[in-house]
Amino acid sequence: MRLLEYQGKELFNQFGIKTPTSFLASNINDAKKGAQYLGYPFVLKSQLTVGGRGKAGAIQKCKDPSEFESKFNELLNKEVKGELPRGILLEKMVDISKELYLSIFLNRSKRCFSIIASSEGGIDIEQTEKKVIQDIFIDGISLELANDISHKLNISDDSKNSFVNLLLNLFKLVIEKEAELAEINPLAILSDGTLIALDAKVIIDDNSLFRHEELKIYLYMSELEKQASKNGFSFVELDGDIAIIGNGAGLVMSTLDMVSDANGKAGSFLDFGGKATSETIYKALEVISKLPKIKAILVNLFGGIVRTDLVAQGILDAYKNNIINVPVFARISGAQSEKAKQMLYGGKAKLFDTVEEAINAVVLNVNTN
Amino acid sequence: MNSQFDIFKILIGSSTDSDFENKSVIIQGITGSFGSTHTRLMKTYGTNIAAGVTPGKGGSKFEDIPVYNTMEDATKSTGAVISGIFVPAPFFYNAAKEAIDNGIKLLVAIPEHVPVIDSIKVYEYAKKQGARMIGPNTPGVIVPKIMKVGIMPAQPFTEGNTVVFSRSGTLMYEVSFHLSKSGYGQRLALGIGGDPINGTNLIDSFELIRDRDDVDSIVVVGEIGGDAEEQLADHIIKTNFSKPVIAYIAGRSAPKEKRMGHAGAIVYGNYGSAESKIAHYLKANVPVAKSPREIPILLKEQLKR
Numbered sequence: 324m325r326l327l328e329y330q331g332k333e334l335f336n337q338f339g340i341k342t343p344t345s346f347l348a349s350n351i352n353d354a355k356k357g358a359q360y361l362g363y364p365f366v367l368k369s370q371l372t373v374g375g376r377g378k379a380g381a382i383q384k385c386k387d388p389s390e391f392e393s394k395f396n397e398l399l400n401k402e403v404k405g406e407l408p409r410g411i412l413l414e415k416m417v418d419i420s421k422e423l424y425l426s427i428f429l430n431r432s433k434r435c436f437s438i439i440a441s442s443e444g445g446i447d448i449e450q451t452e453k454k455v456i457q458d459i460f461i462d463g464i465s466l467e468l469a470n471d472i473s474h475k476l477n478i479s480d481d482s483k484n485s486f487v488n489l490l491l492n493l494f495k496l497v498i499e500k501e502a503e504l505a506e507i508n509p510l511a512i513l514s515d516g517t518l519i520a521l522d523a524k525v526i527i528d529d530n531s532l533f534r535h536e537e538l539k540i541y542l543y544m545s546e547l548e549k550q551a552s553k554n555g556f557s558f559v560e561l562d563g564d565i566a567i568i569g570n571g572a573g574l575v576m577s578t579l580d581m582v583s584d585a586n587g588k589a590g591s592f593l594d595f596g597g598k599a600t601s602e603t604i605y606k607a608l609e610v611i612s613k614l615p616k617i618k619a620i621l622v623n624l625f626g627g628i629v630r631t632d633l634v635a636q637g638i639l640d641a642y643k644n645n646i647i648n649v650p651v652f653a654r655i656s657g658a659q660s661e662k663a664k665q666m667l668y669g670g671k672a673k674l675f676d677t678v679e680e681a682i683n684a685v686v687l688n689v690n691t692n
Numbered sequence: 693m694n695s696q697f698d699i700f701k702i703l704i705g706s707s708t709d710s711d712f713e714n715k716s717v718i719i720q721g722i723t724g725s726f727g728s729t730h731t732r733l734m735k736t737y738g739t740n741i742a743a744g745v746t747p748g749k750g751g752s753k754f755e756d757i758p759v760y761n762t763m764e765d766a767t768k769s770t771g772a773v774i775s776g777i778f779v780p781a782p783f784f785y786n787a788a789k790e791a792i793d794n795g796i797k798l799l800v801a802i803p804e805h806v807p808v809i810d811s812i813k814v815y816e817y818a819k820k821q822g823a824r825m826i827g828p829n830t831p832g833v834i835v836p837k838i839m840k841v842g843i844m845p846a847q848p849f850t851e852g853n854t855v856v857f858s859r860s861g862t863l864m865y866e867v868s869f870h871l872s873k874s875g876y877g878q879r880l881a882l883g884i885g886g887d888p889i890n891g892t893n894l895i896d897s898f899e900l901i902r903d904r905d906d907v908d909s910i911v912v913v914g915e916i917g918g919d920a921e922e923q924l925a926d927h928i929i930k931t932n933f934s935k936p937v938i939a940y941i942a943g944r945s946a947p948k949e950k951r952m953g954h955a956g957a958i959v960y961g962n963y964g965s966a967e968s969k970i971a972h973y974l975k976a977n978v979p980v981a982k983s984p985r986e987i988p989i990l991l992k993e994q995l996k997r
Contacts, residue, residue: 325949373949374961431888431889431919431920431956432893432919432923434815434816434889434890434893435812449961449962461809461812461813461816501807501809503808503888528807528808528809528955529951529955530805530807531807531808533781533782534782557951557952557953559947559950559952559953561947571860571861571863571953572860572886572915572953572954573859573863573864573886573913573942573953574860574862574863574866574942575953576915576916576942576953576957577860577863577940577942577943577983577984579943579945579946580943580944580982580983583944583945584982584983589945594953597843625865625866625869626845626862626865656869677985
């Protein structure tokens with residue numbers, strides 16, 4: 324779960340990491356109150372989970388009341404990479420003397436957490452050579468290590484203690500809130516030597532949410548994602564018109580690639596996990612039915628314990644109850660496949676022996692209709 | 693990395709052992725719906741499920757298998773060093789720690805949705821105690837015709853000299869099915885797991901079979917997310933890994949910054965992208981198949997050389 328900037332900053336504040344005074348607004352009336360409270364000038368920042376806000380023009384300075392309303396409304400309706408903001412953060416500007424970069428992330432290949440720090444802030448960290456990378460154990464960061472990083476970043480004596488404390492607090496946040504990433508870019512040193520987080524990018528480990536009731540307020544899902552998640556499905560909406568359903572994330576991804584290679588366009592990714600029954604396929608088709616752009620459905624199931632006839636029954640039920648009316652192209656490898664073929668014979672759903680045949684048929688169908 | 697670790701010795705043993713190809717396995721969570729279903733299937737396949745553990749159900753039997761309250765009781769009565777963990781994710785950490793504390797050397801961690809911090813803790817603790825974890829979020833491990841610890845179906849697998857390592861469960865079955873159909877049976881198929889943290893990662897897996905005469909080739913099934921494939925490709929070059937390797941990567945056409953089902957299958961910028969992985973493999977002279985069906989075709993070419 325990627326938190327919005329303001330949510331990440333709420334966590335920062337809970338862990339003693341300072342952020343500029345700010346006000347969150349999702350409509351112009353609230354925003355006016357915010358503007359009054361903060362006083363001009365301030366910055367307007369779109370609250371999005373996608374990166375590249377600055378380049379997309381979704382962060383704007385606001386000097387005086389004359390430009391406020393138009394800029395606020397512009398940002399509120401501005402999509403970045405297909406995403407509309409969930410609110411605009413109005414944030415007081417601060418007097419910056421230097422910008423740094425600091426993050427703690429889950430280092431997958433080393434199977435630990437690592438710190439990345441740089442004396443250059445506000446940059447793309449992958450593009451700079453000037454950075455310190457330090458692996459850490461989950462039991463904690465020693466004072467010595469924190470001091471060493473501060474030294475490597477050439478942080479002045481005035482700010483050294485604040486930096487060390489901030490680093491220790493950020494680590495505490497990562498462990499206590501189970502974050503996969505906590506990034507401050509830029510981390511500003513103010514003219515009085517204090518440190519302040521100008522941005523916040525925090526990703527929480529979804530699998531830890533069962534023990535973080537307090538973070539569930541940040542969960543955000545579309546109605547469709549909620550319905551899929553309630554059934555235990557993994558679901559991602561995509562741009563095309565062919566819905567892809569399968570059992571197993573890898574298998575569905577692989578099917579997506581093959582559809583794309585055959586010049587088809589996937590409209591959704593749905594992995595319903597291990598159990599392939601008439602009920603799971605029915606529920607999966609219910610989710611797909613909410614996507615009006617879908618012109619055909621491709622089902623790819625593989626597994627020894629899949630009962631093909633049960634899956635066929637689920638598909639027939641979905642047609643009978645008018646859940647779906649677009650054609651289904653299915654490759655279902657499992658027991659009772661002859662029986663399933665007979666059950667589906669003459670209907671809108673067709674069963675194929677290989678996934679390649681099913682893909683060719685679905686792409687042909689969509690591209691000619 | 694624990695290069696002394698010999699997974700074949702643990703799973704099947706040597707021909708002089710009295711329990712050769714019949715090593716004892718304990719199932720943690722044996723009476724749960726998931727654990728019980730797959731215990732039956734494992735037993736049918738030929739795995740010696742010697743005991744099960746479910747707190748509160750000690751003293752009972754499941755399919756003639758004794759059930760104990762604790763791992764202490766189960767390991768004492770069986771001497772098993774292999775455990776299949778089938779408990780729900782929130783209970784995984786305690787179950788794994790209990791297993792390691794009682795002498796388990798190989799943990800096959802089936803549950804999905806284990807928090808990464810718990811996985812790191814178990815990984816570190818296992819390393820300290822000389823144990824090894826496969827998973828979590830793995831279908832498990834199978835030595836075709838001899839035994840399996842996990843949830844994979846039996847049909848796709850046949851015995852032979854290829855090895856399959858896979859980050860995805862169903863793709864491991866699909867790929868093994870295509871290999872078997874083309875006459876390439878498997879000496880071992882092992883699920884790395886779909887999570888960001890793997891107790892046995894791709895490099896560890898390659899080290900398990902590097903010097904084995906009964907393995908003539910490796911198929912490695914990867915997916916987008918992380919840099920396991922990149923690290924593996926570098927490792928193949930650096931250590932002059934000499935057996936033929938064929939790779940496959942799922943998720944080439946997936947959008948960025950979207951989690952594609954598996955917790956670990958997400959691309960940030962170029963990090964975790966299929967392009968990056970394919971480029972690294974090609975540098976290591978590892979052919980990358982475009983679809984599961986193409987894998988045996990590429991393997992045939994490699995083995996001819």
